[in-house]
Amino acid sequence: MIAFENIVLQVHGKTLLDKANLVVRPGEKAVVLGPSGCGKSSLFKCVVGALPLSGGAIAIDGMVLNAQTVGAIRSRIAYIGQEPVLGAERVREALLLPFSFKAHRKKRPSEQEVVGQIERLRLSADILEKTCARISGGEKQRIAIARALLLGKSIFLADEITSALDPASREAVVAELFRPGITLLSISHDPEWAKACNRKIAIADSQLREETP
Amino acid sequence: MTVDLSLQAMLLMYALMLVPLAIFFHLQLGIVRETVVAVVRMTVQLVLVGLYLNYVFAWNNPFVSLLWVAAMLVVANVSILNGAGLKRGLFFWRSLAGVTGGTLLTGGWFLFAAIRPDPFYDARYMVPIIGMILGNCLRSNVMSMERFYSGIRRSEAEFTTYLLLGATLREAVRPYLREAIKAAASPSIATMATMGIVSLPGMMTGQILGGAMPMEAIKYQIGIMVCIFAAMVVASLANILVSLPIAFDDHQRLRPEIFNNIP
Numbered sequence: 001m002i003a004f005e006n007i008v009l010q011v012h013g014k015t016l017l018d019k020a021n022l023v024v025r026p027g028e029k030a031v032v033l034g035p036s037g038c039g040k041s042s043l044f045k046c047v048v049g050a051l052p053l054s055g056g057a058i059a060i061d062g063m064v065l066n067a068q069t070v071g072a073i074r075s076r077i078a079y080i081g082q083e084p085v086l087g088a089e090r091v092r093e094a095l096l097l098p099f100s101f102k103a104h105r106k107k108r109p110s111e112q113e114v115v116g117q118i119e120r121l122r123l124s125a126d127i128l129e130k131t132c133a134r135i136s137g138g139e140k141q142r143i144a145i146a147r148a149l150l151l152g153k154s155i156f157l158a159d160e161i162t163s164a165l166d167p168a169s170r171e172a173v174v175a176e177l178f179r180p181g182i183t184l185l186s187i188s189h190d191p192e193w194a195k196a197c198n199r200k201i202a203i204a205d206s207q208l209r210e211e212t213p
Numbered sequence: 214m215t216v217d218l219s220l221q222a223m224l225l226m227y228a229l230m231l232v233p234l235a236i237f238f239h240l241q242l243g244i245v246r247e248t249v250v251a252v253v254r255m256t257v258q259l260v261l262v263g264l265y266l267n268y269v270f271a272w273n274n275p276f277v278s279l280l281w282v283a284a285m286l287v288v289a290n291v292s293i294l295n296g297a298g299l300k301r302g303l304f305f306w307r308s309l310a311g312v313t314g315g316t317l318l319t320g321g322w323f324l325f326a327a328i329r330p331d332p333f334y335d336a337r338y339m340v341p342i343i344g345m346i347l348g349n350c351l352r353s354n355v356m357s358m359e360r361f362y363s364g365i366r367r368s369e370a371e372f373t374t375y376l377l378l379g380a381t382l383r384e385a386v387r388p389y390l391r392e393a394i395k396a397a398a399s400p401s402i403a404t405m406a407t408m409g410i411v412s413l414p415g416m417m418t419g420q421i422l423g424g425a426m427p428m429e430a431i432k433y434q435i436g437i438m439v440c441i442f443a444a445m446v447v448a449s450l451a452n453i454l455v456s457l458p459i460a461f462d463d464h465q466r467l468r469p470e471i472f473n474n475i476p
Contacts, residue, residue, distance in 0.1 A: 048377055049464040049465075049466075050373050050376075050377070050464075050466065052464070052466075067463030067464060070463075070464050070465070071381070074376060074377050074379065075379050077377075078377075079377050081370075084374075085370045085371045085374040086374075087371050087374050087375060087378070097375075097378060098378035098379050098380075101375075101378065101379045101380045101381070101384050102381065102384065103379035103380075103381075104378075104379050147378075151378075151379070
């Protein structure tokens with residue numbers, strides 16, 4: 001569960017959210033809508049503690065985000081940006097990168113699990129040997145999603161992750177992320193994606209408002 | 214014994230400076246004034262140091278020598294933070310601890326375990342050896358601190374990705390730490406690899422000019438090179454590690470206010 005309680009978000013001195021509230025319950029698929037610059041991406045960065053809040057609190061599965069809980073919260077959430085950073089030279093290294101950290105060392109997936117996961121996202125096993133600099137934006141997005149799924153994350157923050165995908169690849173991503181056990185909070189300008197989400201949240205007048213169909 | 218340089222000889226050497234100054238002037242580089250100021254500063258500083266060291270060596274008092282070493286450490290520390298573009302007010306004490314640790318650990322090893330002068334605090338050994346180590350540590354620390362923090366600042370998205378993938382702060386900074394230590398150590402590795410062929414090192418040359426036998430001078434040179442190299446690596450690593458709690462907030466975000474030039 002993701003809960004925003006009276007959050008105040010200021011970026012470069014401009015108040016984007018003022019005492020805004022929202023709760024995304026486990027398993028829900030929500031999309032945040034709003035014009036560019038309204039604070040959607042900044043809001044996501046606050047959830048993972050990459051950007052400070054000016055007021056209020058964010059809680060993940062009942063844990064209030066603070067200096068003591070930030071590590072545990074980051075280990076539960078997958079944040080995938082529009083242009084994901086893979087952080088390694090080769091695709092295989094990028095996929096296995098988090099498993100070199102102490103927190104995930106014991107969860108290292110087998111080769112079969114890695115290949116299975118990328119194939120479910122319509123990527124072939126050949127890509128594992130390619131350098132990250134030589135793959136397309138859409139492939140990078142799917143590698144980042146595959147990495148998060150291999151980590152067994154259950155809360156996904158997805159910022160325009162279908163922007164570089166063809167319809168078939170987008171279908172594959174939807175099939176993976178719209179599973180019942182996954183809580184999804186996303187940003188998208190893709191009408192198909194928004195249609196697939198069961199909640200639509202708009203940022204308007206510095207508030208998070210539920211949009212009714 | 215060394216041939217003493219007369220005033221005329223000194224003036225002849227200063228005259229050599231006219232060549233680069235003429236080149237700078239002709240090429241309109243705008244660094245003539247800067248160069249003259251640097252030469253004047255060098256002269257004044259070295260004369261003062263020469264006068265002071267005369268007393269330090271004559272007194273041969275461990276407390277006076279240590280006071281001199283402490284002054285060198287403080288000045289070196291300020292230069293490191295300025296050179297790396299980091300706020301002195303935030304890092305001063307931690308950086309001083311890092312540089313002091315690296316310098317005194319290896320300098321102490323060289324002096325008290327290897328050379329063992331008698332008395333052990335002999336200023337003729339302690340002051341120049343610590344000075345040489347510190348001078349080299351300064352250069353390597355400026356490079357490592359600058360490379361480390363500017364690397365993280367430039368690659369903020371990558372650094373944040375490591376944290377979001379479950380890395381601790383120590384794990385997330387590791388790629389930048391590796392780059393910084395490599396950058397600090399590489400010039401000295403190249404220098405050691407070509408020493409004696411491409412260059413004749415200063416300490417050895419000085420000892421030979423002072424009347425020492427070449428083989429004796431070489432032993433000191435090898436010792437000091439190893440010592441400098443170890444000090445550079447230890448001080449660079451220590452300085453970065455002790456600065457981490459200041460440079461990052463409690464959510465492991467790099468604090469922008471640590472830099473002198475805030476973007």
